[in-house]
Amino acid sequence: MDGKANGAKLRGKIAGPTNPMVTPILTDLYQFTMAYAYWKAGKHNERAVFDLYFRKNPFGGEYTVFAGLEECIRFIANFKFSEEEISFIQESLPPTCEDGFYDYLRGIDCSDVEVYAIPEGSVVFPKVPLMRVEGPVAVVQLLETPYVNLINYASLVATNAARHRFVAGKSKLLLEFGLRRAQGPDGGISASKYCYLGGFDATSNVAAGRLFGIPLRGTHSHAFVSSFMSPDEIVEKSLRRYDGSSVCEDFVSLVQMWLNKIKWSNLLRGIFGETNQSELAAFTSYALAFPGNFLALVDTYDVMRSGVPNFCAVALALNEMGYKAVGIRLDSGDLAYLSCEARKFFISVEKEFGVSGFGKTNITASNDLNEETLDALNKQGHEVDAYGIGTYLVTCYAQAALGCVFKLVEINNQPRIKLSEDVTKVSIPCKKRSFRLYGKEGYPLVDIMTGENEPPPKTGERILCRHPFNESKRAYVVPQRVEELLKCFWPGSPDKEREELLPLKDIRDRCIHQLEQMRPDHMRRLNPTPYKVSVSAKLYDFIHFLWLNEAPVGELQ
C-alpha cells in the first residue's frame, strides 16, 4: 500500500496555525457547555471517535479536493488554553459552574488524541471520512468547530481552483487575483494558498507569497494609467540597453518614434486617430521602471484604438534596447474578440517590423472570470494565454459553502449512529478504515469503508462493495491495487511516528497527479458520473442493525 515506504517517521516540533487567531476559543460556545456537562457527569475522559466528512460534492460536480489538514495538525499540536482564555470561558458560562472544570481545562492538551486523515491534496468523495479523530470525548468535541472551519473553506476553494484549471486547460497560466473580494483578510490568504494547491500557478497576494512561497504576479491598475497626464511629465527619460552596452538618453522620444511608425504603417489602414497620451505616458513610465517585465493593462481607454498601439510602441522601443516585452492584460469588454484582434495586431507587427516572436506576446485576461466564462471563451475561440481570476474563484460564488460535518461514531467502544428523516444525513457508525480500490486501467474504482477490525481488502481478491443505505446497490470488485486512505497524522505527540507534513508544492503536485488519475467521466462539467462509495458487507449489516435498534417505531393514526 502506498505511503508506507516513505510514510510515518519520528519528527520534531510543529508550528502553530498560520493565523494566530486560531486558538482553542475559536469554537462554538456549546463545545464548552458540553465539555462542562461531560465533566460534571464524570464522562469527559470516555474515549470517543468522530468522523469528519461531507455529504455532497460542491459545484454540481462529482469530486472534491481535500485541503486544510496541515492547519488542523498545527492546531492540535499547539492546543493549550491561555489563562486569559480560561477567564473568558469562566465569564461566559453560568456562575454555578464549578471551579474544578477550569482546572481541568488548564490541564488539557491533545497528547491523548489521535488524528487519522486522508493526505491533503487528495481527491475525495462524500461520506468517506476525511479525518477520524479519537480521544477523550470532551477534548475531541472542542476540536469540532475549528476543524470543520479549517477544512470546509480550504477544500471548497481548492476544488473550485481545480475545476477552473480543468476548464482552462493545462497549458494556460492561472493567476489568483482575489484578495480584495475575499471574505475577510484570512479568506484572502487561505484562498491564495488553496487555489495554488488546487492547481493555480501564482497569486497577486504578497502576504500569501511570503507565508507559503507561492509565485507572485502583478503589474499595474487603471489608476496607474489615469494618474499620468502626458509624456511631457516624464523627467527621467534615459534607459540602459539590456546588455549594458549603451544608454538611450530619451526613451520617451524613442517610444514616440515607434508610435509614428505604427501609425503610418499598413497596420492601421488609415483608421488611426490619436492614442491616449496619459496611457502612453503611463506605459512609458512603467517600461522605464520595469524594462525587463513590461506588461501593460490596455483597456483604460480603448483597447484596439489606444491600448494595443501604445503597448506596441513601447514594446518595440524596448525591443530596440534589447528587452522583450511580456504582454498585455485585458480587463473588460469582449475578451474572445479583443484577444483575437490583439493577437492579429501582434502578428502584423512581427511581420511589418521583423520582430521575431512578437506575434506570441502574452495576453492575460481578467474581469469577473469563472468556470462558465472560461468555457464560453473556449467555445468562441480566443487568444488568451493567462487568466487572472478573482471574485468567483475565491468567494466560491457558485456555491459559497461546503457542508463538512463532524459526527460521533463510537464512544467507549460502543458504535453510535445519528439518525435523520433525511437518509443522506444518517451517519455511518463505528470506528472505520477506508480503502480506495483501483481497477485494471489504473483508475480508482470505488472507495470502501470497513469496521476497524475487519480484514482489509486485498489486491486480486474479490470483495463485495455495498451502498451504505441502498440495499439493491452492490457490486463485486477485484482490485488491482488497494490503497488505505486514512493515515496517522497526529499520534498524540509530535515525537511519535506520524505522516510528514509536506511542503505546499508537494501537496499541489499530489493534487494535480490525483486529478489526472481519475476516470474522465467523473471529472467532466456536464452530467459527470458519480464515483462509487461503499461499505463492506459486514459494516452494511451492522449499520442496519443499529438503525433499527435506535429508530422509534411509528404508529399511523
Next chain:
Amino acid sequence: MDGKANGAKLRGKIAGPTNPMVTPILTDLYQFTMAYAYWKAGKHNERAVFDLYFRKNPFGGEYTVFAGLEECIRFIANFKFSEEEISFIQESLPPTCEDGFYDYLRGIDCSDVEVYAIPEGSVVFPKVPLMRVEGPVAVVQLLETPYVNLINYASLVATNAARHRFVAGKSKLLLEFGLRRAQGPDGGISASKYCYLGGFDATSNVAAGRLFGIPLRGTHSHAFVSSFMSPDEIVEKSLRRYDGSSVCEDFVSLVQMWLNKIKWSNLLRGIFGETNQSELAAFTSYALAFPGNFLALVDTYDVMRSGVPNFCAVALALNEMGYKAVGIRLDSGDLAYLSCEARKFFISVEKEFGVSGFGKTNITASNDLNEETLDALNKQGHEVDAYGIGTYLVTCYAQAALGCVFKLVEINNQPRIKLSEDVTKVSIPCKKRSFRLYGKEGYPLVDIMTGENEPPPKTGERILCRHPFNESKRAYVVPQRVEELLKCFWPGSPDKEREELLPLKDIRDRCIHQLEQMRPDHMRRLNPTPYKVSVSAKLYDFIHFLWLNEAPVGELQ
C-alpha cells in the same frame, strides 16, 4: 448638521487591526510594482484622491450597511513595514529595482494621508463614496487592496444580517451560528462581528465574544445526545434546589417519575411508545450541569415522540426543584409544523400540570435557514421564538461578494475619470463632498455629491439633483435637513482632531436606527424602490466635459 456636536476631538493611540495578519504586505503585488514605477518617475509624492464605493446593492436589494471602517482606521494608524517585509518585497521585485526604493518604503507611514468616511453602521447606496482617501499617490495606492478587502465582506455580511432581521421581525432573537461554515477563521470572526452590527443579538463564536463583547449563546449538539447510552450511567444524581433549601438525591428518578406522569396523562392520547433513553440520559445530565440554563436539542431521534416528551420530563423535574427550563432547539424537519406541535404540547403541559408559563417555553430553530426560509415560515405560521442562522448568513450564499472598488478621482488637483463601455463602470471624477437630504416626513430623500468647493446644500433651499449619467433624470429638492456624509476619521495622525471610533454596540445602534429611518418601500424584499443618488448640476456638467475630453472618437467602417 449631525455629528458636529459630539464630533471630532483630539484622541490617543489607535490599536492595530484585529487580525494580526493584516499588515502592509496584505496587498496585491501590483501595488508595489506601481509604487516602484511612481517612485522611479519621481511621481510618488503627487497628491491623489481615491474614492472607495460600490456600484450595486447586494442581494437584489436597494440598500447596503457600511461596515469595516474601524479596521481600516486601525490599519492606517499602524501602517509601517517591518524589515522582514521589506526584504520580501525586494525578493519579489526584479533585481533591477533600485535600493533607494526600499529606503523609501522604510520611511513610509500614513501621517500624510487623510481618510474621510461615512460613519460605520450607516445605510449607504451605490456610487456615493464610502471613503475618500487622500495622500501621496504611491502610499494611497498601497492601501487599495487591504481597504477593499476589509470593507467588502464586512459590508456584505452586515447587510445580509440586516436583511435577515428585516424578515424575521424585531421581536425574534437572532443568533449567528456560522463559524464552522465561514470562509476561513477570520471569515468566521468577521461574520460574528458584522452580523451583530447588522442587528443580530448573539453569536456562538467564543473568540468573537471575547474580541468584541458580543453576547454568546449555545447549548449542546447531536453528538452530546448520542454520547449517552442510558440514564443508568449517570453517577452523580443529586441536585440542590434553586433556593438552596434542600437537595434532591436522585434527580434521575425524579425525571423518570415526570416522564411516567406525561406518559399516562391525557397529553399523549395513548400513542406513546418509549422515548429514546440515550436522549433522556443526555438531557438529564445537561440539566444537572446547567439547571438554570436548560435548553435541549430535541431532534436527534424523533421530535414529537421522543425529544419533546423527554425535554418536558426534565423541565418539569427542574420546575419541581425551583428552576425554569429555557427551551428547545429544532435542527431538522418541518420547522413550522414541529414548532406548532411543540407549542401545543407545552400549552397542554401547562394546563395538565398547572405549571404557569410553561406554554411560553422558548423554541429555537436552526438548520440551513436563510431569508427565503424565514419568509416561508412567516407565511405558513410558526411558533419559533429564536433563530440560529449559519451557512447562508455568514458565507452570504445568495451573493458571496460585494464589488467595492477604489478609484482615482483626482491627482495634483487634476480631476481624473475612468471610462468604460459599460456606463455603470464610469467613475465620478473630482474630490467630492456628499450630503444626504431629508424630506418633510423625516425620511432620507436623496444623496447628492458635489465638488469639494461648491457651496453645500442648505436646509430649506431648493437644489437641483441630477442623475450622474442620465441627463433626463433630475429633480428639485427642498431638504428639511441636510447631513454631510463624509467625516474625518483619519487626519494623518491619531492626535489630530478626528471622529471617534465608537464601541461596536453603538455602531449597531446606529445601524438599527438608520434602517428604521428609511422609507419602507426602499426596504421591502420584493421589488424595492431604488433610493436616489445624484450629483449637483455643476458636477454633472464637469463629468460630461471630462468624459468627452478623454473618450476617443470612433470611426464607423
